[in-house]
Amino acid sequence: MGTVLIVYGSSMGNTESVAETIQDVLENADFDVTAQNVNETSAEDVKNYDYLLVGCSTWGDGELWDDFVPFHDELSTISLQGKKGAVFGCGDSNYPQFCNAVDIIERTLTRSGMETAIKSLKIDIVKGDVDEQIDTIEEWAQKLADSLQ
Numbered sequence: 001m002g003t004v005l006i007v008y009g010s011s012m013g014n015t016e017s018v019a020e021t022i023q024d025v026l027e028n029a030d031f032d033v034t035a036q037n038v039n040e041t042s043a044e045d046v047k048n049y050d051y052l053l054v055g056c057s058t059w060g061d062g063e064l065w066d067d068f069v070p071f072h073d074e075l076s077t078i079s080l081q082g083k084k085g086a087v088f089g090c091g092d093s094n095y096p097q098f099c100n101a102v103d104i105i106e107r108t109l110t111r112s113g114m115e116t117a118i119k120s121l122k123i124d125i126v127k128g129d130v131d132e133q134i135d136t137i138e139e140w141a142q143k144l145a146d147s148l149q
């Protein structure tokens with residue numbers, strides 16, 4: 001079905017767990033998936049895959065998780081023309097800028113030429129742990145799989 005790179009930035013592991021569930025669903029749909037921490041990823045890596053999924057939690061006052069900043073800066077300098085993908089992340093709706101990192105990244109990817117396959121996934125940890133929201137994540141990932149086929 002094609003190759004997928006999932007890049008995640010996660011402080012406490014919530015967005016990493018979301019990435020793992022998305023990986024499982026896509027692998028069941030016969031995609032060849034690599035999931036890796038943003039710390040181990042450079043924008044050049046993106047060129048080796050058909051599809052790009054990016055996950056990042058929101059920190060500070062609506063900011064990217066710190067580890068994500070260098071990769072995000074790199075993404076804004078390369079062309080993602082012809083690339084298709086989507087963005088996801090965890091946040092807390094008690095903060096005024098809920099999941100703003102997802103929106104920041106989506107804007108950057110769009111500016112760099114990536115086609116958005118599906119509306120982003122924002123997991124609100126106020127609704128429960130990531131494990132408790134697995135149905136929502138699996139449903140999103142299945143829709144994503146369908147849109148990439």
Ligand SMILES: Cc1cc2nc3c(=O)[nH]c(=O)nc-3n(C[C@H](O)[C@H](O)[C@H](O)COP(=O)(O)O)c2cc1C
Pocket residue numbers: 009010011012013014015016056057058059060061062063065090091092093095096097098099100125
């Ligand atoms: C100091 C602090 C600031 C935060 N700021 C925001 C924010 O501005 N917007 C938001 O949606 N969530 C915010 N959060 C919530 C985190 O994004 C949330 O806990 C998320 O699940 C962390 O996911 P991670 O483990 O993948 O990093 C903040 C959390 C802390 C502790």
